[in-house]
Amino acid sequence: MIANPKTRAPRGLESVYARCVLVLIALLYLTLFLVLPLASVFAEAFEKGWQTYLDSVHTPDALSAIRLTLLATGVAVTMNLLFGLAAAWAITRFSFKGKNLLTTLIDLPLAVSPVISGLIFVLLFGLHGWCGRWLDDHDIRIVFAVPGIVLATIFVTFPFVARELIPFMQARGSEEEEAARVLGAGGWTTFFRITLPNIRWSLLYGVILCSARAMGEFGAVSVVSGHIRGETNTLPLYVEILYNEYNFTAAFAAASLLSVVAIVTLAAKKLIEWKVESGGGQA
Amino acid sequence: MGTFTTETRAGLGKDSRPAPVPAARKRVFRFKEPGVLPGFGLSLGFTITYLSLIVLIPLSAIFLKTMTMNWSRFVQTITSPRVVASYKLSFGASFAAAAINSVFGFIVAWVLARYRFPGKRIMDALVDLPFALPTAVAGIALTSLYAPNGWLGRYLVPLGIEVAFTRLGVLVALTFIGLPFVVRSVQPILEDLDGEIEEAAASLGANSWQTFRRVILPTVLPALLTGFALAFARALGEYGSVIFISGNMPMKTEITALLIVSKLEQYDFAGATAIAVVMLVTSFALLLIINALQARTRRFQEA
Numbered sequence: 169m170i171a172n173p174k175t176r177a178p179r180g181l182e183s184v185y186a187r188c189v190l191v192l193i194a195l196l197y198l199t200l201f202l203v204l205p206l207a208s209v210f211a212e213a214f215e216k217g218w219q220t221y222l223d224s225v226h227t228p229d230a231l232s233a234i235r236l237t238l239l240a241t242g243v244a245v246t247m248n249l250l251f252g253l254a255a256a257w258a259i260t261r262f263s264f265k266g267k268n269l270l271t272t273l274i275d276l277p278l279a280v281s282p283v284i285s286g287l288i289f290v291l292l293f294g295l296h297g298w299c300g301r302w303l304d305d306h307d308i309r310i311v312f313a314v315p316g317i318v319l320a321t322i323f324v325t326f327p328f329v330a331r332e333l334i335p336f337m338q339a340r341g342s343e344e345e346e347a348a349r350v351l352g353a354g355g356w357t358t359f360f361r362i363t364l365p366n367i368r369w370s371l372l373y374g375v376i377l378c379s380a381r382a383m384g385e386f387g388a389v390s391v392v393s394g395h396i397r398g399e400t401n402t403l404p405l406y407v408e409i410l411y412n413e414y415n416f417t418a419a420f421a422a423a424s425l426l427s428v429v430a431i432v433t434l435a436a437k438k439l440i441e442w443k444v445e446s447g448g449g450q451a
Numbered sequence: 452m453g454t455f456t457t458e459t460r461a462g463l464g465k466d467s468r469p470a471p472v473p474a475a476r477k478r479v480f481r482f483k484e485p486g487v488l489p490g491f492g493l494s495l496g497f498t499i500t501y502l503s504l505i506v507l508i509p510l511s512a513i514f515l516k517t518m519t520m521n522w523s524r525f526v527q528t529i530t531s532p533r534v535v536a537s538y539k540l541s542f543g544a545s546f547a548a549a550a551i552n553s554v555f556g557f558i559v560a561w562v563l564a565r566y567r568f569p570g571k572r573i574m575d576a577l578v579d580l581p582f583a584l585p586t587a588v589a590g591i592a593l594t595s596l597y598a599p600n601g602w603l604g605r606y607l608v609p610l611g612i613e614v615a616f617t618r619l620g621v622l623v624a625l626t627f628i629g630l631p632f633v634v635r636s637v638q639p640i641l642e643d644l645d646g647e648i649e650e651a652a653a654s655l656g657a658n659s660w661q662t663f664r665r666v667i668l669p670t671v672l673p674a675l676l677t678g679f680a681l682a683f684a685r686a687l688g689e690y691g692s693v694i695f696i697s698g699n700m701p702m703k704t705e706i707t708a709l710l711i712v713s714k715l716e717q718y719d720f721a722g723a724t725a726i727a728v729v730m731l732v733t734s735f736a737l738l739l740i741i742n743a744l745q746a747r748t749r750r751f752q753e754a
Contacts, residue, residue: 182659187566190558190561190562190566191562191566191568193555193558194555194558194559194561194562194563194574195570195574197555197558197559198559198574198577198578201623201626201627201630202577202578202580202581202627202630203577204596204602204603205584205589205592205593205596205627206580206584206592208592208595208596208601208602209588209591209592212595247501250497251497251498251501251502253494254493254494254495254497254498254501255494255498255502257490257494258491258494258495258498259498261486261488261490261491261494262483262484262486262488262491262495263483263484263486264482264483264484264491264495265482265483270498270499270502272738272742273502273506273507274502275738276506276510276738277506279684279734279735279737279738280510280688280731280734281687281688281689281690281708281711281727281730281731281734282586282688282689282690282691282708283688283690283708283709283711283712283727284513284688284708284711284727284730284731287513287711287715287723287724287727288509288510288512288513289509290715290720291512291513291516291720291724292508292509292512294720296718296720297512298512319505322505323505323506323509326505326506342488345488346486346487346488349487349488349489350487355488355489355490358488358489359490377582380582380583381582383585384583384584384585384586384587384588385585386585386586386587386690386691387586387689387690387691387708390690390691390712391712391715403585404585404586404587404588404691405587407585407587407588407591408587408695411591411695416595419591420591420595423585423587423588423591423592426584426585426588427584427588429583430580430583430584430585430588431583433583434576434577434579434580434583435576437576437579437583438572438575438576
């Protein structure tokens with residue numbers, strides 16, 4: 169176990185007995201709400217054996233759902249990564265009027281229900297929406313098509329990278345970049361040679377959280393997708409369809425793929441946290 | 452003082468924080484304080500454009516759409532019995548779930564921050580599972596657990612405790628998705644607690660319970676409330692995990708988010724928008740409260 173300087177040896181507040189009870193309560197609570205649901209996904213998925221599992225994952229509909237999920241995630245993460253970098257640079261490297269407002273506005277999508285996140289794009293681009301008629305005349309489909317799914321995914325994961333970068337870059341300060349500038353480095357050189365290496369772990373952390381949410385988003389995507397099989401189904405939507413058709417094994421098989429992604433996400437997240445902690449200890 | 456002081460300061464090394472505080476001899480309005488780093492226009496321009504296109508303009512669509520509605524029809528929509536029943540369920544279950552998470556999340560945070568025991572690191576990593584696991588997956592997993600033939604349902608249903616397709620199921624789903632918030636808000640504060648304060652309280656004659664109630668709890672309270680509010684806000688808007696386990700019976704187990712979707716499916720855009728506005732205004736109010744609470748927590752941490 170990593171020696172965490174903050175966790176001191178036992179404190180005198182509570183008895184050993186009380187400690188054991190508290191640990192047991194915590195374990196029981198997490199088992200009931202986290203371990204059992206996670207385990208049940210895999211148990212249900214493999215209920216009828218490996219072959220059924222592989223068959224249900226390897227269908228054209230499942231593969232197209234995986235492809236669409238990866239596409240939407242890729243676009244959303246790239247866009248929000250660029251945005252996160254720009255926002256963090258502007259907010260942490262300069263002081264200007266309205267900075268606090270800007271920071272609050274960036275967090276706004278987190279306060280919006282996923283269903284409403286989908287609704288806003290239906291209102292804008294749907295057939296009865298503001299741009300609907302114009303889009304229809306030009307034969308552009310956004311809602312109930314791939315662009316809508318991508319847009320909804322971008323909206324839902326909007327703040328994830330920026331939220332990680334802003335506090336980190338704020339704490340890190342801008343001395344190194346200023347030194348590079350004073351020594352004659354250009355703007356982009358400073359960014360790529362100084363800033364980017366400094367923030368790489370924090371950036372990766374944001375990207376991981378952003379991708380996990382993008383792959384798993386359900387509510388927003390469900391509203392804009394129109395559930396067209398093989399066309400506008402992401403993996404979570406595909407899970408829902410299979411489940412509603414009482415095809416439980418296949419639904420849980422698809423769900424198990426998403427669960428594996430979630431477990432990998434958690435592991436990667438913890439690894440980065442430990443890496444940064446131990447790195448911070450040496451500095 | 453101007454740019455040149457920043458440079459002399461930079462030469463001094465340690466104290467070279469940007470601190471672009473110009474001694475405003477004449478108080479001139481400046482949008483941006485001067486500094487040596489480039490890229491202000493580019494980064495802020497991109498930030499604001501992207502923010503407007505993706506978030507601000509689409510969100511304002513909801514409010515604009517409401518304005519085209521007739522006021523009495525708006526009120527009628529948002530106060531119809533079925534909608535009011537869904538508010539009660541959404542608010543009640545979200546509040547109860549956040550309360551459950553405040554109690555047990557506090558215990559989890561306490562245990563993680565103060566004790567050592569086998570499996571602690573896995574437990575710590577696992578707490579974030581509801582952030583990482585797609586809500587639809589959580590929904591079907593919980594439903595299968597509590598279904599009459601599920602791992603837990605087969606023991607609970609004979610006892611007369613039905614979770615799947617009842618309000619209790621909504622509560623279970625909302626507890627699941629809100630679980631990390633209290634733990635992650637409280638845990639850093641508990642880790643930062645100074646052991647000396649507890650020792651001082653103890654040496655002044657306080658017993659464990661008094662130390663906890665009078666010394667530890669007041670310090671942690673803002674963080675605990677933040678966690679509660681975050682879990683509550685998240686639960687209010689939740690959709691994916693609830694719709695599978697709730698059974699979606701109108702007036703009984705129908706949450707507000709689901710009503711928006713069913714109105715949309717009937718092409719009742721105005722109705723869906725009206726309910727969405729009620730939810731949005733509530734969420735934004737909660738966001739303001741959370742921001743205020745977090746500012747208080749930070750003051751505690753810095754003090």
